[in-house]
Amino acid sequence: MERVELCTVEELMAALYACRGAWDTPDRSGDPVDLHDHALQTAALLRRSRPSDKELQVAGLVHDLGHLLSPGDDAGHADRAAEAVRGLLGERVARLVRLHVPAKRYLAAVEPGRGLSAQSSLTLGAQGGPMTAREVASFEADPLAEDAVTLRQADDAGKVVGLDAGSMEDWRAVVELVAQGVPVR
Template identity: 50%
Template sequence: MELRSVEELMDLLHACRGAGGTACLGGAPVDLHDHALQTAALLRRARPADKELQVAGLVHVVGQLLRPGTLTGHADLSAGAVGPLLGERVSCLVRLHGEGRVHEPGLDEAVVDDVLMLRQADESARTAGLDAGVLEDWRTVLELVSSRHARLGAVDRHP
């Protein structure tokens, strides 16, 4: 499945509420919705200017909704779903954040640093009750990244 609009993505992220808990640091499980928001919020604090990295943190969970019940392939599924909407960098970060993926040959050092930061935020974003804001706060950022990708894609297609 490829997501074609920010609205479709927002609907999918809303559907994460109550879906499949993730392991929690010291308490109740955190649902995918809260985990996504926490991951994005941690990345926003760490790299306030890097909207694509923040968005990668927000959307890295969508594969778990697209194919529930399977334990493998979520990173690739998420990356494939968001790539057409949010661009190659977001897709690449989401795909590579899985275990061991940063050691693939030919990866740029800056990409590796970003993937490691995403992975660290992913691991830390498991705190039940942590207020990481609301999904609607991310709509403008998603629209910005999506429109930037659309503009760059149009330039690439029409030199």
């Protein structure tokens, strides 16, 4: 599959706008909100819980772009999104995006009764299932593990039909700051 790299804020914003009416599954059988609303809700939740961490918020905004770039690739969507934004948004944002799937696997291992959306439960198997004890220890040793779990929790909560989480344009200035490498944490 062709590698996509989003090189400018305009390209990234266009991709985010293209998420309106795009879903995590090609047949719309997945999560109850489109990728656009899911991105806005996830980012808004992160803004509320970590107001000074703009990189984490932007990671929440872009974490599922892989579903747009490669529809139906549940196992690889995080890697595809991370690669697409790395050059523009930096290594930390890309790593957080990449880690949102391992964070789901981690939470499934350490909190086995934790609720997931029906679609997230379904894709967990394709993504490797709950982590093994060795994988848990390795994940916990990652300096971004806590932030990745925070992103994952917002990801899981950001699927509310009809919730107004603002507009994509509200995020342009934050995306621009992160793209410029301005220290925003």
